[in-house]
Amino acid sequence: MTSGSSASVPLPRLHPRAVASYVVIVVSLVLLLLPVLWMVLTAFKTTDEVFRVPPTIWPSEANWKPIAYAFSGSLPRFFLNSIIIAACTAVVTTVVGALTGYGISRARHWSTSALLMFFLASMAFPLPLLMISIYYLLSVLQLLNTYAAVIIGHMLLTLPIVVWLTKGFIDDLPVEVEQSAYIDGAGPLRILFDMVLPMMRPGLAAAGLYVFVTSWNEFVFGLSFTSSTEMRPLPAGISLLFLQEFQYQWPEMMAVATVATLPILLLFLAFQNQFVEGVTAGAVKH
C-alpha cells in the first residue's frame, strides 16, 4: 500500500534552467543575508571577542549588554526623531506626489510632459549643490534644527520618484470609471477621494514605503539640518556615536543597527503584497 501510494505522487520534474535559477536565488540570498547575519551575531559578542584572532562566527556566550545599550542614552530619542521624520515625510510626500501624479496622468496637455521631465531632471542635481541652496533657504526661514527642516529636505529628495511611481500606477487605472462617475454628477474631489485613491492603494503603499525607507536611512540632510542631539535622526546619531576614528564599540554599533532595521523589516512584512503590486504596476502592457 505504502509503496503504491508513494508511487502515485509524481516527483516534480525540474528543468535545468529552473535548477539554475534556484541556485542563483540561493547564492544571492546567502550573499545578501550573510552581512545581516554577521551584524546580528556581532551584536551579541563582547568587544574582546570581536577583535579575537582567529575571529569567531557564533558568540561564545550571548552578551545582552549591547542590545540594552541600543535602548539607552540618546538612542531612544534618535529613534523617536527618525520615526516622526520618516512617517511625516512618507505621508506628506505620498499625498503631494499622488495628487501631482494624478494631475499629470489625467491632464492631456503638452505641459504635463514637460512637468514630468522637470521632475526627472531635478534628480540630476548634484546633492551638495542642492543641499547648500536648501540649507540657505531653511536658514532664512529659521527652520534649521527642526523636524520640518529634515522633512522638507527628504520630501525634495523623494518627491520626483513618487510622482513617477504614482503617475505610472494611475495610467493603468481605467479612466472610463471616472468618466461615468463624472456623468453621474460626481465632482473632481469626490472622484479623487472616493474612487481613485482607493483604487490606488497598492501604489500609495509602495510609494509611502519607498519614502519611509529613504527618509529612515538618509544621513546627510539629517546631519546638516539639525544641530542639537535632541533633534538628530537615527543615521546622524549613529554616526556621532560610533563612526569615529577612535570608537571601537562594534557590538553596540551592530546592536543599534539591528534594532534600527526592525521597523523597516516589520513595514515590509506588513505591506509586502501592496508594495510588490505597486512597484510592478505598469510593468505589463495590457
Place this chain on the structure above:
Amino acid sequence: MKMLKRATGRWAAILAASALATGVAASAHAESIKMMGWVGLFDFQKAGWERIVSDFEAQNPGVTIEYIGTPFEDTLNQATVAILGNNAPDVIQIASSWVPQLAGMGALEPLSDHLPADEIAQFPKASLDAATIDSKVLALDWLPGPISMGYNRTLMKKAGLDPDSPPKTWDEFTNAVDKICALGGDGDAKIYGVSLRTARNPNSAHWALPIIWANGGSVVDESGKVSFNNDGVRKAFDWYRDVIRRGCSQEAFDIQGSRNVFAQGRAGFIFEGPWLRGLVEKLSGGKLSVAPEGDVWIAPVPAAADGKVKQIENSNMLVMTKQAKNKKLAAKFISFVLGNKDTVEYFYETSQQLTTGRLDILKQGKMGADPYIQAFVDTLPVSDPLPINNPQVNAILDAVTPALQSIIQGGDANDELSNADREIDRTLGQ
C-alpha cells in the same frame, strides 16, 4: 462689556508680563558661542570638553556654549555648508590640513587680530607657519598630534634587538623590521615587522610622507610645485613594496586594521600620534602597557641619511569664522580653551592627550611630568602640520594613493608616479 474689558486687560497684563519675563530670560542668555567639532563625541575627550564648557560658562555669566557635534569625516562638509548658507558657527575644530581650504573660501577670521602676540608666540613655530596666510595667523593648535614611531619592546627583545635603543636611522629601522618579521608567528597570529597604512585612502599617502622624507624624497619642490616623481619617493614606495613582499606588513591595511594588529602585539612598529597609549590599552584589553619600560614605547621617526628627522603632525586646531557674531567673545573662548591651565590639565588627565598647543603649558604641571607626553612634545619642532599647503591637499593625496598601491603590487614606480603627477597637475592646474 465691562467684564470683556477687564478680561482683555488681564490677558494684556499676562502677555506683557510673559513678554517681559521672556525678554529678561533672553537677555540673561543673550550671548552664545556656536562651536562645531567632534571633541565632545569621543568618550575619552568628553569629560574634558564638558569641563571646558562648564568652567567657561561659570566664568562668563550669561554666556552659553552651543555645541554642534559633527563626525570628524563630515565636519569640513558641514562647516562648508554652514558657511555658504550664511549660518556659520563662531568657532570650528578643524584638522590642520583644512586651513588652506577654509582660508581659500575667505571664511576665517585672523586670530592674530584678536589674541595677544605673546600668547600666540607660545605655539610651535612649525604649527604657526602652517596656519599663517598673508602674515595673519588663522588657526591655533589645540590638540597636537605629532606622528611618531611606536614600537613593541617585547617583540624587539624577542628578535634580539635592544628595546632601550630604538632605530634612529632608516637603515636601522628596516633591519629591525626584518628581524621582528622573522619571528614568524602562525596563521592569523602572524607577526609583522611594521603595521603600515596601505589601504586605498588619501590617509595612506599622508602617512607615507615621513617615510618619503626619511628616504630623502620631497613632495613640494623649491618653487612650491607639488610633485611626487622623484628619486626619494620612488625609493620610499619601493621600500613599501619590498617590505610587503617579504610579508613584513600587510598589503591593504586601513587605519583600524593597522592599529588592531599593533595593539594585539603582532607588529614591531607603527606610526601614530599621542592617542596611541589609549588605543593600545583599550584594544589590547589592558594586556599591553605603554611605558618606557613597558611593552610599548615611542620614539621619533627614524632620520634620513642627512641625520634630519621630519614628521607629520595630524593636529586639531581651532579657528574663528568671519561670520562669528561676537568676535571678541569667540576669541576669549579660544584663548580660554588653549590657555586656561586648570581646564587644560583636567582635559589631559581625562584624555591622556596633549591638550593644548602652547609649549609653556605643555612643559609644566602634570603634562610636564609625563614622559609619554614629553616624548611627543620633543618632536613638535620637527613635526609639520601642513606639509602640502594647498586647498586641494586631499585631492593630491587621493591621486597618490593609487600609485602607492600599484607600486606595491609590482607596477613600475616611474610610470605610476608620472601618472600621479599628471593627475596632480590637472587638479591644481600647475
